[in-house]
Amino acid sequence: MSKVSIQSLLKKKQDGQKFAVVTCYEASYARLVEKAAIDVILVGDSLGNVVQGNDSTLPVTVADMAYHTACVKRGCAQPMIMADLPFGSYNTTEQCLESATSLMRAGAHMVKIEGGAWLADSIRQLNRAGIPVCCHLGLTPQSVNVFGGYRVQGRDAAAAQAMIEDALALEAAGAMLLVLECVPTSLAKQITDKLHIPVIGIGAGPHTDAQVLVMHDLLGVTEKTARFVRNFAEGSASIEHALSRYREAVEDGSFPAEEHCFN
Known part of the structure; x- marks a missing residue:
C-alpha cells in the first residue's frame, strides 16, 4: 500500500474505484486499519460518544481531537488522516484556521467541518494556509439539537435542492472531499454525479x-x-480480517446493501 493522498483518491473517483474510510481514535487500531489496506482514517468527534461515553459529540474539544489525532498518526504511515473540527471550534474564519492548524500540527493531513455554503470563506482561508478540507452535509451530528434528533435529511424536494446547492458551493470554494450522512440514496447519487x-x-x-x-x-x-451499520466481525477470524472484509465489500459494491439505505 503506497501513501494515500487527495490526488490518489481523486484518481479513484475518476477511475470508478470505490474506497473505504474507517473512523478510529488510537494507534493500535490505526495500525490494523493500515494492515487492512484501508485508504483513509477519520479521527472523528464521535469519540465523544464512543470513547468518552457522552450522549453527543458536543463536549469534544480541539485538545481532545489533537490528542487522538496524534495517537492515530503514531500508529500508521500510509493512510490519509482526516480529523474533525469539533463543535464551536470554527464559528469564525480566524477561529477555524487556529483550530485546524492545531489538528494539522498533531498529524492530520486534512480537516473535516460540518455545514453548508456558509463555510465557503473558511474553506478558502484554510486552503490558502495549506490545509485541505472535507465538508459534511446531511445529518451533521453537531447540529443534532437544531434537527431535533438524529433524522434522515433531504427527503423533501426543497431540502434536497438546498443540499445539492450547498455541495456545489462547497466544491467551488475548494472543498476536496465531501461526506454525506443519512440522506436518501437517490439524492446521494445526484450529488456524487454532480461533483x-x-x-x-x-x-x-x-x-x-x-x-x-x-x-x-x-x-x-x-x-x-x-x-x-453492518457487523463485519461476524464470521471474521480477527479484527484485521474484519477490516479487510469491510474494505473488500466497499470496493466490490456489496456494502451498503438495500437494508442499510434510506429512500
Missing part, C-alpha cells in the same frame, strides 16, 4: 465514491447501532 471531488457516504446508499463506518460499529462493539 468532481470524491463523496464519502454513511447511510447514503451505494452510489457514493466511498463509505465510512466507525471502527467500533463495524466490529460489533457498539451495543445499539444505526440502520446503515
Whole structure:
C-alpha cells in the first residue's frame, strides 16, 4: 500500500474505484486499519460518544481531537488522516484556521467541518494556509439539537435542492472531499454525479465514491447501532480480517446493501 493522498483518491473517483474510510481514535487500531489496506482514517468527534461515553459529540474539544489525532498518526504511515473540527471550534474564519492548524500540527493531513455554503470563506482561508478540507452535509451530528434528533435529511424536494446547492458551493470554494450522512440514496447519487471531488457516504446508499463506518460499529462493539451499520466481525477470524472484509465489500459494491439505505 503506497501513501494515500487527495490526488490518489481523486484518481479513484475518476477511475470508478470505490474506497473505504474507517473512523478510529488510537494507534493500535490505526495500525490494523493500515494492515487492512484501508485508504483513509477519520479521527472523528464521535469519540465523544464512543470513547468518552457522552450522549453527543458536543463536549469534544480541539485538545481532545489533537490528542487522538496524534495517537492515530503514531500508529500508521500510509493512510490519509482526516480529523474533525469539533463543535464551536470554527464559528469564525480566524477561529477555524487556529483550530485546524492545531489538528494539522498533531498529524492530520486534512480537516473535516460540518455545514453548508456558509463555510465557503473558511474553506478558502484554510486552503490558502495549506490545509485541505472535507465538508459534511446531511445529518451533521453537531447540529443534532437544531434537527431535533438524529433524522434522515433531504427527503423533501426543497431540502434536497438546498443540499445539492450547498455541495456545489462547497466544491467551488475548494472543498476536496465531501461526506454525506443519512440522506436518501437517490439524492446521494445526484450529488456524487454532480461533483468532481470524491463523496464519502454513511447511510447514503451505494452510489457514493466511498463509505465510512466507525471502527467500533463495524466490529460489533457498539451495543445499539444505526440502520446503515453492518457487523463485519461476524464470521471474521480477527479484527484485521474484519477490516479487510469491510474494505473488500466497499470496493466490490456489496456494502451498503438495500437494508442499510434510506429512500
